[in-house]
Amino acid sequence: MSTRAATEERAVVIGLEVHVQLETDTKVFCGCSTEPADDEEPNTRTCPTCLGLPGALPVLNEAAVESAVKIGKALDADIPETTTFHRKNYYYPDLPKNFQLTQYDAPICADGELEVSVDGERRTIGITRAHLEEDPGSIQHAGGSIESATHTLVNYNRAGTPLMEVVTEPDFRSPAETRTFLAKLEEVLEYLGVFDATRDGSLRVDANVSLVDAGEVREDGSVPESVLADANRAEVKNISSHKGAEKALAYEITRQRNVLRRGREIEQETRHWDEARGVTVSMRSKEAEKDYRYFREADLPALEVSDWKDRIPIPELPDARRERFGTEYGLDDEAASKLTSTKEVADFFEDVAGEYDPDLAATWVADNLLGELNYRELEITDVSDRLDEFKRLIELVAAEELTVKNAEEIVLREMLDEGEDPEAVIDREGLGKAEAGEVETAVESAIDENPDAVADYHDGDDGAINFLVGQVMQETGGSADPGQVNGLLRERLDG
Structure with missing residues (x-):
């Protein structure tokens, strides 16, 4: 068999490490604010604790733990009797104390799952673990990319922001599947109220990619542990979006196939995703677990969380709400999916459907409002302070005080483009319904x-x-x- 044919018969194996910024008022181990200002100066939202100064002690943020438990429940994960923190030791300029406070062998969530739809089929993605940790600072490479920068600037304002790292099983077989998973995970996190996708850097992804002999893949799509252990993998870092993940992984898979075609072996390494150039570049050899020299954080006692799972409620999640919209409001799958795309959309639809015909509410929210927002590249969160105005427009249509045509083609569009309320548009355009x-x-x-x-x-x-x-x-x-x-x-x- 030719080298090319052998390469083509390799299967893709991908596992993700998704770093999610939790929505808390303060950082995870200190009282510094997590809310940046538009004119914020670098290195001003800091204190001795998040700067790692000698003698400063961490104090765990209770809200971050509550968010972690909510995520664990949504992922149907095991939440242990106790959870502990460790120091992960490594040197990097954005980590001022040369170690990261994280969790090691006793994470707050383990053995979970998330169901996604891939090409019309339901698939379950295994969640190995999800643990709490602190975010390092941020680095800006000045004068070019990571390879060509003349110097590097470090801003510690982000240092200490609470993160939840969600680690999946190596269950993905294509870049498109990872994009689907990330979209679903983000949807669930937003429903939980623990995550804000509009924040810069709120979701960052590291992906482990390897190619294995396609004949080693079992019928159920799983790959034996021994095969995974023998396969050198590359970790791709600096992925910051669903689309970016798909593009980065597509490039990396092609790169690895080309390496194998040339008769060379894949090096086990960490690679950087250069989004501007659309390529991955080598950063360093891939660290092993022992290289981080984990040891218990003596300044934080073990945290007992076994009863938190029962005590902390979570809202109705998107899949359950989607199913309920079908049975309760008689919506088809497409409409139900649109109307549960975000919690804000679903809440607004139910608010309208509680007063008007559900079909009218579905048409106006799913088709008219979301359609016009999408055309303008806006989200419902961009007009969340005006939802009462849009509800008033629907009321005028339902009361037959305004024609559907005028409401759709003139009033709604003017409301979005000019920022006016419906009555102002109607008065200006003389659109009151004819007697x-x-x-x-x-x-x-x-x-x-x-x-x-x-x-x-x-x-x-x-x-x-x-x-x-x-x-x-x-x-x-x-x-x-x-x-x-x-x-x-x-x-x-x-x-």
């Missing part, structure tokens, strides 16, 4: 002034009615209901 007498007068005028169209209709050309409807809509400035106009025209012409 019955005004519509009837316009119908009579259209019939009287367009004898050719009337004759065509009587000759069986049903399309002529559309022309007459248009004339009425023009006469009323679009304030008449097209369905009502159609009915009135037919009534007059057939009478």
Whole structure:
């Protein structure tokens, strides 16, 4: 068999380490704020603890632990009787004390899972562990990329921000699957209220990639531990988005296949994803566990969390809510998926559906509002302070005080583009719904002034009615209901 053929028969094995920034007011081991200001100066949101100064002691943030327990429950993970913290020792400029406070052999969550839909099929991705740790500071390579920078700047404002690291089993077989998983994980985290995707650097991904003999993959898609142990893998770091993960992994898989085609072995190393260039570059040889010299953090006692799982509630998660929307509101799968895409969207839909017909609510939220937001590259969180205005617009349509056409094509768009409330747009554009007498007068005028169209209709050309409807809509400035106009025209012409 040729080298090329042998290379093509290798299977992709990917495991992820997802670092999630938890939404807490203060850092995980000190009282420094986690809320950056727009004009924030570097190295000002710090204290002796997060700077690692001698004698400064850590104090664990209770809110971070509660968030970790919520994540564990959502991932159906085991939460142990006690959990402990360790020092992970390594030197890097963004780690001022030369060790990271993290968890080692007693993480707060272990043996969980997350179900995702891949190509229409449900798949369960195993979660090896999820543990709490502190974020290092941030590094800015000045004058170029990590390879060509003239110097490097370090900002410790982020140091000590609480992170949850979610480590998956090597269950992914393609870059597209990892993108699907990350989107689902982010969706769950947002529903839990422990994560804000709009924060810069709120989700960062490290991916371990290796190629194994395709014949070693079992029928259920799993790979024996012995095969994984023998396969050299590359860790790709600095991935900051779903799309970035897919692109980085696609590049790395191609790189490894090309290495094997040339008859060389894959080096076990850590590689940096250079997003600007779309390539991975070697950073260092891959560390082994022993290189980190883990040892217990003596300044933090073991934390008993066994009863927290029962005490801390979590909200209805997206899959359960999606299923309920189908049964309770009669929505199809597509509409239910749109309306549960974020917790904010789902909450707004239920608020509207509680007062108006669910089909009307679904159309306006899923199709009209989300469609217009998507066109403008906006999220519902960008207009969260105006949801009462959009609900008022739906109320005007439901009460037949505004035509659907005007509401969709003029009022909603002007509300988004000009930032006005619906009444202001309606007044400015003169879009109040026409009175019955005004519509009837316009119908009579259209019939009287367009004898050719009337004759065509009587000759069986049903399309002529559309022309007459248009004339009425023009006469009323679009304030008449097209369905009502159609009915009135037919009534007059057939009478």
